[in-house]
Amino acid sequence: MSGNMIAALDGEFRAAMRLLASGVALVTTLDAAGAPCGIAMTAFMSLSMEPPSLLLAINRTASLLAPLEDNGRFAVNILAADQAAACQTFVTTAPGQRFGTLDWWMEDGLPLVESCVATILCRVEQTADFGSHRVVTGVVEKVTVGGGEPLVYVDGRYGRVSVDG
Ligand SMILES: Cc1cc2nc3c(=O)[nH]c(=O)nc-3n(C[C@H](O)[C@H](O)[C@H](O)COP(=O)(O)O)c2cc1C
Numbered sequence: 195m196s197g198n199m200i201a202a203l204d205g206e207f208r209a210a211m212r213l214l215a216s217g218v219a220l221v222t223t224l225d226a227a228g229a230p231c232g233i234a235m236t237a238f239m240s241l242s243m244e245p246p247s248l249l250l251a252i253n254r255t256a257s258l259l260a261p262l263e264d265n266g267r268f269a270v271n272i273l274a275a276d277q278a279a280a281c282q283t284f285v286t287t288a289p290g291q292r293f294g295t296l297d298w299w300m301e302d303g304l305p306l307v308e309s310c311v312a313t314i315l316c317r318v319e320q321t322a323d324f325g326s327h328r329v330v331t332g333v334v335e336k337v338t339v340g341g342g343e344p345l346v347y348v349d350g351r352y353g354r355v356s357v358d359g
Contacts, residue, residue: 215348215355218281221250222298222305223268225261230293230305233258234285236347237327238270246334248316251327257289259328263318268332270314271307275343278352302336313338 216236225231237251248270252259262268273281283295297308306313316332323329346353 212349215346218273218345218347218352220271220273220281220284220307220310221252221258221262221268222271222307223258223262223265224300224303224305226264229290230298231258231261231289232271232284232292232305232307234281235270241331246337247319248314248332248334250330250332252330253326254323254328255326262330263321267304267315267317267335268330269304269306270316270332271310272312272314273307273345274309274311274340275345275354277309277345281345281352309340311340311342311344313340 217238219235219238220232221235221238222230222232233252233256235250235252239249241247241249250268250270252262280296284292287295293305298305299308300306302315304315314334315336316334318330319333320331321328343354346355
């Protein structure tokens with residue numbers, strides 16, 4: 195395939211994936227010095243119920259990756275619809291200062307974000323590289339469901355779900 199065709203495919207693929215509405219989570223861990231680390235993520239999905247497990251796709255350049263792998267445990271804090279601004283502030287703040295922008299607490303050795311619709315604590319089971327990303331398989335250790343409306347990210351914007359019926 196020529197370079198131009200790859201570039202065209204790249205654009206079409208991005209355009210297609212922008213239309214995939216996703217939930218948004220702040221995925222968090224604690225680094226070796228005891229500092230909380232985290233990034234916003236849409237690339238997470240449930241994997242299996244036996245055992246309960248999920249997948250993350252983390253860019254290998256992301257500040258979260260090394261501490262997450264060193265720690266071996268992480269939390270998926272699924273955000274509520276009214277946390278769009280908090281998410282964007284978190285994303286646009288330098289890694290070392292992110293946790294100064296929101297309410298969080300420590301539980302079971304992990305930094306957890308306040309007022310989420312659900313929080314899933316996991317341990318890292320497997321990792322595999324593909325392209326720019328590392329795919330992390332996490333086995334679920336503990337789940338807390340706060341409930342409420344989830345935050346949605348689609349076409350580069352935050353929103354909320356409108357459910358028919
Ligand atoms: C809505 C949204 C979803 C994102 N999803 C992912 C994701 O699934 N995986 C990922 O590696 N980065 C994702 N990012 C980018 C990270 O949140 C982060 O900005 C990036 O890794 C750079 O972080 P760093 O400065 O801590 O390295 C997403 C950003 C936004 C705003």
